[in-house]
Amino acid sequence: MYRKAGIPEDARSNLQGLIRYHMSETLRAYMEANGYTDADFEYYGLDRQSAKDKARDRQRDKAERLAASVLALDRVAPERLPAASATVVGQTAGSLRALSENAAALSSLSVLQGDERDALLRDLEAVETAAAVIRASL
Known part of the structure; x- marks a missing residue:
């Protein structure tokens, strides 16, 4: 997918990290807004605390x-x-x-x-x- 998009190989891991960061922040915000419990966060492997807060x-x-x-x-x-x-x-x-x-x-x-x-x-x-x-x- 990254190759098709023309992203240089040496930039892929950095880009993947940025995508993971933003996706986890979006997912965390969604879960917080929709009343997910600590057990739900644990089940999905997410910390309740955001990367910014950490x-x-x-x-x-x-x-x-x-x-x-x-x-x-x-x-x-x-x-x-x-x-x-x-x-x-x-x-x-x-x-x-x-x-x-x-x-x-x-x-x-x-x-x-x-x-x-x-x-x-x-x-x-x-x-x-x-x-x-x-x-x-x-």
Whole structure:
């Protein structure tokens, strides 16, 4: 069918995924509107929660984990760390704060371009470097 429609082979799996996504969203909305039960959703192999809602929940969870990481770093007692590590912890907390304030952009990093992408990548790299320095000092 895809070949007859002239769709290149390398685009087929992406197109199939898009079709499955939109069909499941349409079917889910129909079932919700027509009073289908949880058992019906289970029978048809569908989650009651939409893909958009799941993505929103994942994004919220990531933002909460980032915020928790910042709080954890803020509680680190610098005097218990070597001087270089204490400096790195402070810088890491700043990078994690920047990432947590921009969690929505972080989840779409693969499609971002320009300055916003560069800034997020710098913050991610700073966090990765800091984790390596802290691990090495333990």
